[in-house]
Amino acid sequence: MALLDIRNLNIEIKTPTGRVKIIDGVNxxxxxxxxxxxxxxSGSGKSLIAKVIGNAIKEDWIITADRFRFNDVELLKLSPTQRRKLVGKEISMIFQDPLTCLDPSRKIGKQLIQHIPNWTYRGKWWHWFGWKKRRAxxxxxxxxxxxxxxxxxxYPNELTEGEGQKVMIAIAVANQPRLLIADEPTNALESITARQVFRLLSSMNQNQGTSILLxxxxxxxxxxFCHTVSVLYCGQNTxxxxxxxxxxxxxxxxTKALIHSVPDFTQPFGFKTKLGTLEGTVPLLEQMPMGCRFGPRCPFSQKQCIKKPTRYRIKQHEFSCHFPINFREKQIKETVINTPLTLSTEPNKD
Structure with a gap:
């Protein structure tokens, strides 16, 4: 059963030159x-989607969606008070820079105790006194x-990055959420601490059944650690x-460029071997290309890419591309999600 189900999510912001669609039809x-x-x-819109789910939105954002359900509740149809109450109880979020999200004027113990809700108490009434400190x-x-x-x-300024990240995770799980949103939880952490954070999130998922958006x-x-991966580029599903x-x-x-962006150190490198890179940069908000936003950087782009690609689904595999790689049309029967459109007859470009 889907705990979080989002269909055709669009987020627009107002700029001096008009509205800009920063999230375009994300599922x-x-x-x-x-x-x-x-x-x-960076700049693909991941944090924006996480903030919309966690109700950390700004007033000038224009948010629309065909479906935005959490546990069969349509979040966008709730009043601000109802949505704040639901999200505060069922959803928690770990932000990128934990030390900037903590109150610099209060000690960590007081902040952690403050975020422990009363309804999470499960003991006898005579154990009530001091239970929040024990829980912290x-x-x-x-x-x-x-x-x-x-x-x-x-105080927060006396903590290291790793300690601050762990404190932020402790605050996030204090209300025992059904959905935990971890927005780059290992940002600016050394590799050993980052591995510890991932193992902690994985153990929460296995032992407590917490669903995680990583x-x-x-x-x-x-x-x-992930069961499923969804790749995003410039606010569009790829x-x-x-x-x-x-x-x-x-x-x-x-997707292939992202996978090969990290070298495989298990294999020896030849002399002056070039690392896997993707030419170009993420476009500015005011200069988003037409159709497929990855077109100007794609090595296989053609004239047809000025149109937004149709989203295809083959069993559990979904993708949006006019000229897919690692793909042979005659071996499968494709299913089109949005509009009926046959796949390109171009040869495999792997």
């Missing part, structure tokens, strides 16, 4: 108890902080599939 589906990886370059210590131990006394007595810009780093299928047979050129 997302996260099943109960799964981990979904939302991957893309338990949360710190769960995220891997052993010396809780020093952390609870410290936002990242690195497919290889999240591939060991590809979505189970992790193993996506890694073995990507159909979109951008």
């Amino acid at each position: 997302l589906t996260l099943n109960n108890g799964d981990i979904l990886g939302l991957v893309g370059e 210590i338990e949360l710190l131990h769960r995220v891997g902080i052993k010396n809780h006394k020093d952390i609870m007595a410290s 936002v990242s810009n690195d497919i290889p780093s999240v591939s060991d 590809e979505s599939a189970p992790t193993q299928i996506l890694l073995e047979s990507p159909h979109h050129p951008y």
